[in-house]
Amino acid sequence: MNIIRNYIYQGKNLFRDGTFLFWAMVYPIILAFFFNLAFSSMMNVNFDDIQVGIEENNYIFPILEEIEFINIHKITQDQVDEKLFNEEIDAFVDSDLHLTVKKSGIRQTIIKEVVEQIKQTVKLNRPIDGTEFSVNYVAGKNQESNSVIIIFYSLIAMVSTYGVFAGIETASLMQANLSNLGLRINATPLKKQNFLIAGVIVSLLLNLLANTGLLLFINYVLKIHLFTNIAYSLIFIILGNLLGVILGIFIGVSNKKSPNVKTAIAISLTLFLSFLSGMMGPWIKAIIEKYAPFLNRINPISIITNNLYRINLLGNTKSLGEGIAVLLIYSMVLLIGSYVFLRRKSYDSI
């Protein structure tokens, strides 16, 4: 009976701190809302035809007209500046086949490539009948890119570890030298072990509840559909929760700093790991992949992020086993570490 009572009291304890519950639930949602605001315009890639300005009497006019991804604007020399600045055209080709552009970019580079091809063909100076350039030598395999969506997976990975705060609370409840409640509890014949397990389970459930709220919000309100394989995704979200709570307990019991400092440690640690996994821009993840790919395989937030997008968007389950194993190892090590700090602590007076 004791253990069930433990659950109820610890649950009540966390729930009664209404602000904790409110913020645990609401602020990932606020963040997701901001993220969505910022990135909604970036997530849809649309390739429009390239707009090229050219004078009608230019001899390459008919050639450019044939190319399907180029849209021709017949303009005169004196309209060039205006059209470029209004971004009606990406580039202007003059009679010497020189280009005028407003800025550099992929669209301008493509036009340059096309114009150069015409010049280069002349330079090659071989008889051609025109069919040579209609041959397609490449067999394309399409894979949609969407690096920005990583930010959402990374956010989910980060908040899945936010059980860390509940973990810190649990730890302070258990330790006689941290809180008055802990002092009283230590004077009772209650077993610490039971208390620890109850704390983990209650924190886990609470944070899972918060995560569910976030996922529902992303799916139904923001209408970003991140999950195609719910079962595998859940494994990683639950493991993230488990790791978070245990990390919180570890931070809680391993030192005697004030709760504020412990929270600061937890926040900066999870934030930094999320940053490395791409939460503030997928390019950070890309440089790590390039220079220290190992980091992406040991950073727990990266492991969760990577597996979430692999499972759901790439249908790739290769790293599943490794990811689960690494996360479980972290959790086990931290749990044992916490137990070492907790055990055999008794006080004659405090």
Next chain:
Amino acid sequence: MTVFKYFLKIALKNKWIIIMYISIFFVMTLLNSTDAMKREEAFEETRLNIGIIDKSNSELSSSLKDYLKEKNNIVATKEDEEYIKEQIFLEIADAVIIIPEDFTERVIEKEEAIIIYKDDRKPHSIQIENQINKFLAFANITYQNGQFALGDVKEALKENTQVHVLSKSGFFENSSIETWFRYYFNFTGYVILAVYIAIIGIVMSDFRDERIDNRRKISSKKLLEFNKEIYLGQLTLAIAVTSVFIIASILLMGRYIGHIYYIKYLINLMVFSLSILCLTFLINNITRNKHVITTLSTVLSLGSSFISGVMVPQELLGEKVLLVAKFFPVYYFVRINDAVINSLSEVAFELFMQVLFAVAFLLLGLMFSKKAQRI
């Protein structure tokens, strides 16, 4: 100055956590701005990032590779479909091409000779296809008596076209140094927001203790006096934090300061720091709850930085987003960092807005403090 003295004492007591906080965020700033230098190159042809797997190892395939290398950046890849797809998905590579063993024969037969992984929706995929098709068409044109004249192809491909760039008063003079400073200071804005709220929150938590607060209320210390000293303490801590980032920018890139309009970044950062300090003052007067403060530190800093163009440049954000962003001081801070100006008067409005935010936050903070005084 008892209050001020104790404020500093508590700050010193928490020095390790404060140092840890600043160092973590500093590493993030450095990673972000160093990467930015590469992200936004000066005015030139766009180079794609491509991966090449060559199983043919023929003369034709190696000269194709040489040509592609000249035009693009090569990224390491491996022959594993899932790995390649992930590279495309993450935009680490714009395209990955696989040259099969029977490549040369296929080219001569005018068949599909190369497998290419790419995102069809992006203009980059057209670019890489054009490059490959052009090279192979040229090679085939020169094919005679079982031989390609690859030397001639190479010679022809050297032919290029001049590109003239229209410029409107320094519109595009973004050198990579300018970019570094821009990203460094923009990101510092995020850090200031996150770090001020978090570490001042930690120090203030001792003052917020109810028993201490009650004792303070019955003391002879006037509220305004108390607030003044608290604010002074916060200011000292704030100056320390901001200085770290200013000094670091000088230590790292000091030799380039003469080439850019450094004073713009400096003054902007100071004004911004002031407005965020006032915001922190307000937050600490609204709530005593540590959860709320930690949350605000994360939500406000990340949220407003994201929509104001710290992580993603403002020009890529939608207009509606920027409309919302205008309600946060970060927006004006980023605008100044992004602007190409010759004198500070050109950004007077943005500076003024930040000061306005500072005054509003400060007055609200004093108001809440007064309200809390009543029992």
